[in-house]
Amino acid sequence: MKALLEALKGAKNVVILPHKSADGDALASSAALGKLLETYAIPYTIYTEEPPREDLLFLGDGFTVYEGEESAFDTAVAVDCGDIFRLGNRAPLFENARAKLVIDHHATNDGFGDIAVIDPSSAATAELVAALFEEAGISYEKAATILYTGLVTDTGGFRYSNTTAKTHRLAAKLLEAGAESAKVCHAVFEQNSIEKIRLEAAVMGAMTLTHDGRTALAAVSEDMLRSFGATDEDTSNLSGLLRTVRGVETGVLLREKDGEIKISMRTNQYIDAAAFCKTLGGGGHARAAGATVSGTLSEWQEKIIEKLGETYGRHR
Ligand code: 5GP
Numbered sequence: 060m061k062a063l064l065e066a067l068k069g070a071k072n073v074v075i076l077p078h079k080s081a082d083g084d085a086l087a088s089s090a091a092l093g094k095l096l097e098t099y100a101i102p103y104t105i106y107t108e109e110p111p112r113e114d115l116l117f118l119g120d121g122f123t124v125y126e127g128e129e130s131a132f133d134t135a136v137a138v139d140c141g142d143i144f145r146l147g148n149r150a151p152l153f154e155n156a157r158a159k160l161v162i163d164h165h166a167t168n169d170g171f172g173d174i175a176v177i178d179p180s181s182a183a184t185a186e187l188v189a190a191l192f193e194e195a196g197i198s199y200e201k202a203a204t205i206l207y208t209g210l211v212t213d214t215g216g217f218r219y220s221n222t223t224a225k226t227h228r229l230a231a232k233l234l235e236a237g238a239e240s241a242k243v244c245h246a247v248f249e250q251n252s253i254e255k256i257r258l259e260a261a262v263m264g265a266m267t268l269t270h271d272g273r274t275a276l277a278a279v280s281e282d283m284l285r286s287f288g289a290t291d292e293d294t295s296n297l298s299g300l301l302r303t304v305r306g307v308e309t310g311v312l313l314r315e316k317d318g319e320i321k322i323s324m325r326t327n328q329y330i331d332a333a334a335f336c337k338t339l340g341g342g343g344h345a346r347a348a349g350a351t352v353s354g355t356l357s358e359w360q361e362k363i364i365e366k367l368g369e370t371y372g373r374h375r
C-alpha cells in the first residue's frame with residue numbers, strides 16, 4: 060500500500076485503466092483514485108474501453124472512452140483487473156508507462172505490473188482504494204458515494220459471500236462521510252430498461268436445467284439482443300438470476316459478443332467459478348467468474364455442460 064501510494068504521489072501524469080466491460084467496482088475505484096490524485100494536484104485521465112453503463116452514469120463524467128490516442132503518461136494504474144488482456148485495446152497505455160501499478164482483488168490476478176496491491180480477501184477493489192485514502196490520511200468526503208458504489212455493486216448489496224465485517228465497517232465510515240446509499244442502490248438495483256426486463260424474461264424462459272437441476276444455463280445471441288433492442292450491458296444480471304433457481308449450484312450465461320463467446324458464471328456454494336473459468340483462459344472470484352472464448356454458442360453450451368459434469372463428479 061505504501062509503495063503504491065508513493066508511486067502515485069511521485070507521478071507526473073497518470074492514466075487510470077479499469078477493466079473492459081467496466082462494472083460498478085471498476086469504475087468507482089477508478090473515479091475514487093482520481094479524487095485521491097486531485098488532492099495532490101496530479102493530472103490524470105481515466106480511459107475506459109466503452110462508454111460507462113447507463114446505471115452508473117451518476118458516477119460523473121470523468122471517464123473518457125479510449126480511441127487509440129498516443130500514450131503520454133509516466134504512470135499507469137490498472138484497476139480491478141486480473142491480467143493485461145482485461146485492459147483490451149488500452150494495454151499499450153499500461154505497457155508504455157514508466158511505472159506500471161495494479162490495484163485489484165481477483166484471486167486469479169496473474170501478477171502483472173511493477174507495484175501491485177492485490178488482496179482477494181477484499182470484497183471490492185474499492186476497499187483497497189479506501190485503504191489508500193487511509194494510508195494517505197485523506198478524508199472520504201469527496202469520494203464517499205463513489206467508494207460506496209464499488210462496495211455495494213461487488214457485494215450485490217452486501218449479500219454475497221465476499222461481504223465481511225471490514226466491508227460493513229468501511230460502509231459505515233462512508234455513510235458518515237456522506238455517501239448517498241439509497242441513491243446508489245436505486246440506480247444500480249432498482250432501475251431497469253424495459254428492453255432489459257423483456258430480454259431477461261425471454262432468456263429465463265429459454266434456460267436449460269442440467270445435471271439434475273444443479274446447472275441453469277442460457278444463451279444469448281447477438282440477434283436476440285438486437286430483436287429486443289437490448290444492449291450487452293442488459294445481460295449483466297442474467298447469470299446471477301440463473302443462480303437463484305432453487306437447487307441450482309451454477310448459473311451460466313453464454314453470449315455472443317463481437318464474434319466471440321463471453322461466459323459468465325455464478326455459483327452458490329461449492330463450485331469454484333474462478334478455477335473453472337481459469338481453465339478457459341478467464342478468471343474472477345470463487346462465486347463469480349468469466350471467460351471469453353472463440354467458437355459458437357451451441358458448441359460452448361455443450362462443452363460447458365460436459366466440463367461442469369466432470370467438475371461435479373469431483374465433488375461427490
Ligand atoms: P462477469 O460475469 O460479471 O462478466 O464477471 C464476473 C467476474 O469474473 C468479475 O470479477 C470479472 O472481473 C471476472 N471476469 C469476467 N470475465 C473475465 C475474463 O474474461 N477474464 C478474467 N480474467 N476475468 C473475468
Ligand code: MN
Pocket residue numbers: 084085139164182183184213
Ligand atoms: Mn471488483
